[in-house]
Amino acid sequence: MSLVVEKAESGYDRNPILTGVSVRVDPGELVAVVGSNGAGKTTLVRTIVGQLALRSGSVTLEGADVSSLATHKRAKQGLMMVPEGRKLFPRLTVGENIALGRRAAGKRATGEDPVEALLEAFPVVKERWGQQASLLSGGEQQMVALTRAVAARPSYLLLDEPSLGLSPLKTLDVFRLIELIRERTGAGVLLVEQMADQALAAADRAYVLEHGRISMEGDAAELRASDEVRRAYLGAA
Numbered sequence: 001m002s003l004v005v006e007k008a009e010s011g012y013d014r015n016p017i018l019t020g021v022s023v024r025v026d027p028g029e030l031v032a033v034v035g036s037n038g039a040g041k042t043t044l045v046r047t048i049v050g051q052l053a054l055r056s057g058s059v060t061l062e063g064a065d066v067s068s069l070a071t072h073k074r075a076k077q078g079l080m081m082v083p084e085g086r087k088l089f090p091r092l093t094v095g096e097n098i099a100l101g102r103r104a105a106g107k108r109a110t111g112e113d114p115v116e117a118l119l120e121a122f123p124v125v126k127e128r129w130g131q132q133a134s135l136l137s138g139g140e141q142q143m144v145a146l147t148r149a150v151a152a153r154p155s156y157l158l159l160d161e162p163s164l165g166l167s168p169l170k171t172l173d174v175f176r177l178i179e180l181i182r183e184r185t186g187a188g189v190l191l192v193e194q195m196a197d198q199a200l201a202a203a204d205r206a207y208v209l210e211h212g213r214i215s216m217e218g219d220a221a222e223l224r225a226s227d228e229v230r231r232a233y234l235g236a237a
């Protein structure tokens with residue numbers, strides 16, 4: 001049982017962007033999709049959650065084809081994303097944002113609440129609990145967005161470029177939180193990133209997305225060590 005994307009094709013108006021993308025995330029796995037600006041990362045995430053229609057191919061969730069389901073119905077089945085640019089409710093407090101995530105969990109809220117473990121490990125979110133979300137730094141907002149997503153109890157979580165606009169140090173923090181999320185929730189995580197080095201360091205498996213197609217895939221550590229990836233994405237000579 002997994003999240004399986006098979007030969008996905010999608011795009012905007014007459015422009016095809018994804019041309020046959022296949023990726024797979026197993027439960028509890030942290031999978032990275034790395035690619036440069038404009039490669040189609042956001043298009044892929046939006047296609048998987050159903051914000052963008054598939055022109056061909058399929059998205060399967062735990063064996064059931066969800067390709068024609070609306071985004072909110074896919075979310076009800078546990079497939080969720082944290083969009084590029086976080087998208088918190090800026091005028092609500094941190095606590096209110098996270099409460100909305102909890103409300104979205106509905107019947108999926110069984111067993112131990114994973115949010116508590118995250119708050120304990122990253123107390124900065126708790127310290128900001130009563131503050132308006134828009135007043136937080138980019139890194140803090142990303143942590144709140146991730147915590148809110150976890151509160152909704154996803155079984156598969158898609159993260160669209162969580163490092164966007166963050167310093168390398170803050171990015172490391174955010175990626176540590178992502179690793180903790182995988183560990184504490186057992187959710188399958190698809191981490192879509194331009195920061196290839198850090199994403200590959202965190203992930204189990206990875207894909208390289210180039211011009212709307214997968215050019216390489218495999219064990220994340222092996223990809224990170226490969227000459228091709230080092231030359232193209234890690235600034236190696």
Ligand SMILES: Nc1ncnc2c1ncn2[C@@H]1O[C@H](COP(=O)(O)OP(=O)(O)O)[C@@H](O)[C@H]1O
Nearest residue numbers: 012015017035036037038039040041042043044
């Ligand atoms: N709303 C849109 N309308 C038309 N073209 C778009 C739109 N969004 C993205 N694109 C184009 O699709 C391609 C992939 O974009 P995107 O998926 O955002 O890449 P990434 O997230 O990897 O930076 C780019 O060429 C971009 O210009």
Ligand SMILES: [Mg+2]
Nearest residue numbers: 041042084161
């Ligand atoms: Mg993007």
